[in-house]
Amino acid sequence: MKIAVLSEASADESRVAVSAAMIKRLVDRGASVAVQAGAGAGSRVPDNIFKDAGATIGKTAPATLKGSDVVLCVRRPNATQLKSIPKGALVLGMLEPYGDKSDLEAMANAGVSAFSMELMPRITRAQVMDVLSSQANLAGYQAVIDAAGEFDRAMPMMMTAAGTIPAARVFVMGAGVAGLQAIATARRLGAVVSATDVRPAAKEQVESLGGKFIAVENDEFKQAETAGGYAKEMSDDYKKQQAELVLAHMAKQDIVITTALIPGRPAPRLITKQMIAAMRPGSVLIDLAVERGGNVEGSKAGQTVEVDGKKIVGHKNVPGRIAATASELYAKNLASFLETMMDKESGELAVNWDDELVTATLLTRDGKVVHPNFTDKA
Template identity: 70%
Template sequence: MKIAVPAEVDLGEPRVAATPDTVKRLSALGATFAVQSGAGLNSGITDADYEAMGATIVPTGADAVAGADVVLKVRRPTESELSAYPRGALVLAIMDPYGNDAALKAMADAGISAFSMELMPRITRAQVMDVLSSQANLAGYRAVIDAAEQFGRALPMMMTAAGTVPAARCFVMGAGVAGLQAIATARRLGAVVTATDVRPAAKEQVESLGAKFIAVEDEEFKQAETAAGYAKPMSAEYQAKQQALVAEHIKKQDLVITTALIPGRAAPRLVTAAMVSSMKPGSVIVDLAVERGGNVEGSQAGYITNVNGVKIVGYLNVPGRIAASASQLYAKNLFAFLETMIDKGSKALAVKWDDELVKATLLTRDGAVVHPSFAPKVEGAVQ
């Protein structure tokens, strides 16, 4: 069982899909490793670190994947990469399948079995494999650090002989994994924190972290969560009431962190241009949803935008801004999932194709797109 770890071809991707620890663990299960030289450098892992755990270092990505049974990546392989992949290989990565039909077809045509880690179901046995949670947790932390870096004042209240510095006010919009970590981090740094979310369960979580919850708590609000724990799209009437509440609240804030995402959809617009204009010069907004169109009107992917003295931070790949930690957690997510596909007795791959985790994440197999959410619709088929 050969496992390949090629370097990421996206120059903006510093993470790596395996660490010396996961190489050691998988080697104990019968795997041999081929790691492309330099694959881990941006995450603080040297070739020697991998070699010490038994991995073979090879010069190119094509050398790494030659004859591989499994390929571990951070991002979906490009068409040029796929040309070197063996047919039948298992490829585990963050595949970003929504709206990328051509990329899915390319993986199907390459004959690989592609697994999309971000489609992992949020059930108890899969918690250790939950890529969205592990990476969002770090993104929430880093968002506050980035906001503090751009903010021209201290976050905690400071009482000095020269006078008192008031605590910064931080408003977190969206109290999922990223939002809750942002709340916790801002609180640790001494800010006065408030937060909002459309899911009723979030109120207790927000308050447990010492922040104040801000929301229009009507009947629609009480029903605003799916069985899987995601936020439901809200009615126009509710959005108008919530927007009015937020507009009044946001005027007084120094820092705003937006984290709202709905799987498979464009990011909801939470902060309007009028809200941005109402904030004090020197305030900072960090838009963690900028790669999906953004929660903030005026945010630009990859840039810091200055609107009348208010900075809107639109950094891309925020987990990658804390790459060493992100790679450590991501590699553990991959290990935990791949471990379920290995027979401990024979130390060989033994994928259980009817396992709920496999069925939920498998995009392509045997030359076809097989995931029901992304497979091409057959004309005339019974729905």
């Protein structure tokens, strides 16, 4: 079985879909691995590291993809790359299934079996394959580091002969994987941390990390979580009550980090211009949902915007800002999933098309879009 790893086509993508450790692991299972030249450059991994781990280096995408059975990628292959992927090959990556339906059709027309890692079910067996969690965890960490870099004051309380410096106040909106890591990181830097989320289970998690939980805890709040652990869309009345509470709280905050996303839908608007106006000059807002429309009014993807002395930071691809670490975790996610589709003895492909992990993530097969969530959209 040949596994091909592409160099990412997007200029915004610095991660790579394999690591030296995962190459060794897959080669030991009997697979051959070809990595496109320069694929690891954005993660500061030179070609010789992959080569020493047992991979061959392809000079071009077509050369790398020739004869491949499996293609590993971070982002969805573009039209040029798709032309070089052999029909019937498996493609594993973050394929943005909720994007343009023409992109799904393109993968179907290319004849590949495309698996979207974002759709991996959140069950115990699949934890090691959960790319959303592995990457969101790093995004939450990096959000605090970015905020500390933009904030022109110290984060922890400092008692000096010249006087006492109060700790920075950090407010995290959304206490999922990214939010919880942001809370933990801000606490490690010495900030006073508070957080909010519409999921009742988040309260205990926030408090366990030393944060103060901020929310309107009415009956709607107590039922605001799906069976899969995601936040539900809240009513307009609840949103109004929560906004009033948040407005009063934000006036006292130095840093706000927003992390709220709902799968397949635009990011919910959490922060309005009125809320930003209530904050003190020098405050910093980090919008981790900026690429989905943003949680913060006025945030712009790929830009830092200043409004009345407050900075609104909208970095794209935040996990890619620590690409070396993000790539290591992502590579293990991919390799772990691929190994469930390999014969334990021979190492050859042996896909069980009825496996719940396969059915949950398979987008296209045999020239068709097959995932039930997208068959009507493609």
